[in-house]
Amino acid sequence: GGLTPPRSPEAVRESLPVTEAWRVLHNGAEVLADAKSLGTFQVLVLGRDSESFLSEAALDNVRNWVASDSGALVCYRGQPMAQVNERLERLLPVQWKTSREARFRMTLTDRGRDLRWFESHSTGVSSDVLPQLPALATSSAAEHPKPLATVLATIAGGAGEEAPVVTYQPYGGGRVVVVEGSGMWRWAFLPPAYSDHDTTYGTLWQSLMRWLVSGAGLLPGQDMALRTDQVTFGSNEAATATLLVRREAAQGQIPNIELTGDGIDGVRTVTPIAAGEGPGVFRVLFGELAKGRYQAHIAGQPAEKSGSRAVFDVRRLLEEQLDLKARPDLMARIAASTGGLELKGDSPGEIAETFTAHLERGRPERIRRTTAWDRWWVLAGTFFVWTLGWSLRRSAGLV
Structure with a gap:
């Protein structure tokens, strides 16, 4: 029999069984308030206006879950609370400022392109299409990323300092990601003219989840x-x-x-x-x-x-390996290529004299300007010429 050609990664993924289980919780605050229940999850996604879920006990559990259990917190649609308190602010990679509602489109940074979230040969999705997708809206713009934060996407065509749109930072063994803007769901329902990019929304979230899970400090089952x-x-x-x-x-x-x-x-x-x-x-x-x-x-x-x-x-x-051998030929080449001077003598005074001469050559020439009237002989000569001229005119009867 002949050799079977290798299958593409997309074909391998399609052949693997996919197990999905989902459940609607009528009181999501109970999950965050119970540290043991929260520990069974790897990724937590918070939307806007999540104050009802984020009690003080829940914030402590989320913080410990991210740091100790290598959990991943995703703040989708930007600021999760109208007023971010100190407990939550320690986790987040950016700070917000209140602003008027604005619309924007995103573009990936160099670090964001390195993650290849949108590179898919099977769907043809590319990060170049992001500025062409429907705009997102926000009323609380991200101001400055924190020192340990990494910006993955910014506002496309923004004037001046680029505002972050997708930012993350490590916290303990886990990660915290902030995705700015609302209305991203429209990327999944594009007009017929943009039907080739219908998979962009799904590709983004699949790549994000895969990146968060694969980069966890503690894998499932690891203490x-x-x-x-x-x-x-x-x-x-x-x-x-x-x-x-x-x-x-x-x-x-x-x-x-x-x-x-x-x-x-x-x-x-x-x-x-x-x-x-x-x-x-x-x-x-x-x-x-x-x-x-x-x-x-x-x-x-x-x-x-x-x-x-x-x-x-x-x-x-x-x-770190120092070559202690004398290399006159190497030093001569370095001097010739850098405009330096090769010293052939072994006297320390020659170094001082050469360096002093170099400073003198490099020192700019000082020009001091003095007016002619400040010299006595110029003033005396001027009076002499005036007196001689007056005498000649007087002797000629012109005065």
Whole structure:
């Protein structure tokens, strides 16, 4: 028999069974008020005017759920509350200001294009179509993104500073995303002239959900996960890692981290340190290590358990390797290409004299202007000429 050609990713997804289960809750506030019930979800989407759901207890649960359980909070249609309180403001990546209702269209930033949310060869959807889709409306414009926030989309054709439309920031092990504007549902019901872009709305939300779930710090079923901050560290910098612990596991004893590798003998035990105010996030500081490969493991966890270990390398960076050999030919080429001067002597005084001469050449010439009347001989000469002229005219009888 012949070889079977590989199937496209779209065909593979279509062949997989899709299980959907949905339920309408008549009191959504109960889900947010119950920390255990909220922990069964991975993504929470809030619309506008969500004050009735966001009590103080619910906000604490949402904050702990995002930080400890790697949950993803999506604020759809912009500001979720008319007045954002301090508890919610800590989570959000942007700040809002009250403004008149305005309509706008969005365009992706370079960071937004890198995510490829709209790249689909099967549907032909592209991010270039966004400025042509129906405009969105907002009455509370996003003012400034916070320092750790990343802007994925801005207002298309905006004058001056670009206002953010889609923004996200990491918070603990999870993420918080803000999507500005209302009326995006119209993207799913486009006029016949734009029927080729009917899938844009669905593609956006599918890509957003896939990105949020795949980027979660803690996957479903994981109580804790160890992640190195870099794949490769330099030999002169401290190697670090982050330990993410789910809320239930964080109530008990936090395990130590065991480090083994080429540059250390035996096993080195490191104690995680709580990072900031985010619960469930711990920093692991290994310090400077010698060149080699290292493996960090959560003490007491099976080696085959997902997220229980992390591997990283320590290398001597090329720019750190100093060449102490004298290279007169190399220095001469550098001097010729940069306009420098090659010093052939070995006297320190030659360096000082050359540098002083260079400063003198580069110093601008000072020109001091003095009026002629300030010189005595000019004034005396002028009076002499006047007197001589008067005498000649007097002797000729002209005066």
